[in-house]
Amino acid sequence: MLILDSGDKKMIPLFLISIIVSLLALKKETILNNIQSPFVWLISALCIYTAFSYYYHGSSSRELRTLIGVTLFLIAFPYQMLTQKVIQWVVLIGSLAICANSVYFNFYIGTGRYAGYINPIPYSTACALISIIAFSLLLDNSPLKEKALPLTAFSLSLPPIILSETRGIWLAFTLSIFFIIITKCIKNPPSRKYILFSFLFTAILTSTGAFLFKDKINARYNQTIYEVKKIQSGNYSTSVGIRLQLWQVAPELIKQKPLLGHGDKQVKVLKEKLEDGEISGVIFKFASRHYHNQFLDKMVKSGVIGLILIISILLYPLMIFKHLPQLDRYITIGLVCLFFIAGLTDVPFNHPQPLMLYLLFLVPICSRCKRDTND
Incomplete structure (x- = not known):
């Protein structure tokens, strides 16, 4: 396997x-x-x-x-x-x-x-x-x-x-x-x-x-030291920084459908956020797959x-x-x-x-x- x-x-x-x-x-x-x-x-x-x-x-x-x-x-x-x-x-x-x-x-x-x-x-x-x-x-x-x-x-x-x-x-x-x-x-x-x-x-x-x-x-x-310094300077384009952004996006979607969740329809919600400029293309790409946190992703x-x-x-x-x-x-x-x-x-x-x-x-x-x- x-x-x-x-x-x-x-x-x-x-x-x-x-x-x-x-x-x-x-x-x-x-x-x-x-x-x-x-x-x-x-x-x-x-x-x-x-x-x-x-x-x-x-x-x-x-x-x-x-x-x-x-x-x-x-x-x-x-x-x-x-x-x-x-x-x-x-x-x-x-x-x-x-x-x-x-x-x-x-x-x-x-x-x-x-x-x-x-x-x-x-x-x-x-x-x-x-x-x-x-x-x-x-x-x-x-x-x-x-x-x-x-x-x-x-x-x-x-x-x-x-x-x-x-x-x-x-x-x-x-x-x-x-x-x-x-x-x-x-x-x-x-x-x-x-x-x-x-x-x-x-x-x-x-x-x-x-x-x-x-x-x-x-x-x-x-690489970890480099990413931490980037975040401290306000640059969230690194691996750790992207995760932090994904975790910030998740709570708003959870509030919309807390009981059963969005399923695959969350991509439509993310696309609307992308078009409104609320999230970047990178965040849309990663969030469409998962949120790099088991519990937030499941919610x-x-x-x-x-x-x-x-x-x-x-x-x-x-x-x-x-x-x-x-x-x-x-x-x-x-x-x-x-x-x-x-x-x-x-x-x-x-x-x-x-x-x-x-x-x-x-x-x-x-x-x-x-x-x-x-x-």
């Missing part, structure tokens, strides 16, 4: 094959069990509302296709199959694929920050998701010999994130790792030996990464209902957080933080690849936990 052209479309027939096999092998018991999961209810509600929006005032067909495919797959998928060993191998294979893909495009082909057919921001978001799961596996209380696979996966998943030169994901990824570490330290305070080992490992990994990719990192750092296009559903799939994993096993807690807090922080400067749930991966990992993890019947 991450390395092929229209890979998200190619996942749909694979989903259908998996659903048929599951129904033939496991009968209806799996479906009856899965449809009792509140998380499945949530994504089903999001799927239904997205379909309604698509026919009512227009919405992304790719997002709708992804939600329908993932929802049907997760209804038929036996969650107990997603064991720790399976996750280790899935993440390792994913890391090998994205590392080879990024190195090939960035160095051999020379495409800069582009690594194939996907925009760098959703691509780096998906890569960060894989990396966070690998890091979570590293922190689990498993024997040292079992950490070889997640260590390899984590090491291989870092270059694609750096090569994407996506500052928002760099920040979201770093903070997500920090919150995972805090979660572990609260539950199991580390020993001095563990702290020393972690410090040395982090120092070596950081130094190696900084040395190998110093040109990429320095370029983005200097503009899908209204309060759409926003509540998106926030729900971020909040629900945190609501059952205390019922999850240790490893699942690390994965959950890491992925929720990643998508929330990334959503402040981009729209990760609008893109099929990160949306699909988020749901494929978290729905089984959060749906198989044992909860107190009185909770």
Whole structure:
């Protein structure tokens, strides 16, 4: 999905094959069990509302296709199959694929920050998701010999994130790792030996990464300083400046249709603003796609209902957080933080690849936990 052209479309027939096999092998018991999961209810509600929006005032067909495919797959998928060993191998294979893909495009082909057919921001978001799961596996209380696979996966998943030169994901990824570490330290305070080992490992990994990719990192750092100075001087034509302008445009459109949003008809409203000179051509071009903020974008296009559903799939994993096993807690807090922080400067749930991966990992993890019947 991450390395092929229209890979998200190619996942749909694979989903259908998996659903048929599951129904033939496991009968209806799996479906009856899965449809009792509140998380499945949530994504089903999001799927239904997205379909309604698509026919009512227009919405992304790719997002709708992804939600329908993932929802049907997760209804038929036996969650107990997603064991720790399976996750280790899935993440390792994913890391090998994205590392080879990024190195090939960035160095051999020379495409800069582009690594194939996907925009760098959703691509780096998906890569960060894989990396966070690998890091979570590293922190689990498993024997040292079992950490070889997640260590390899984590090491291989870092270059694609750096090569994407996506500052928002760099920040979201770093903070997500920090919150995972805090979660572990609260539950199991580390020993001095563990702290020393972690410090040395982090120092070596950081130094190696900084040395190998110093040109990429320095370029983005200097670009950020340049953009901040431009904004301070009143020039908003930079990447950061354009985002600030997009965030200023969104509230006015939200006030016009707060409940259901504008859908694709927002382009007509933006065109009127362009003709009246209220926004520039650049802002019209970017806003017609999205507003570089998941929550503002969802409010503009899908209204309060759409926003509540998106926030729900971020909040629900945190609501059952205390019922999850240790490893699942690390994965959950890491992925929720990643998508929330990334959503402040981009729209990760609008893109099929990160949306699909988020749901494929978290729905089984959060749906198989044992909860107190009185909770």
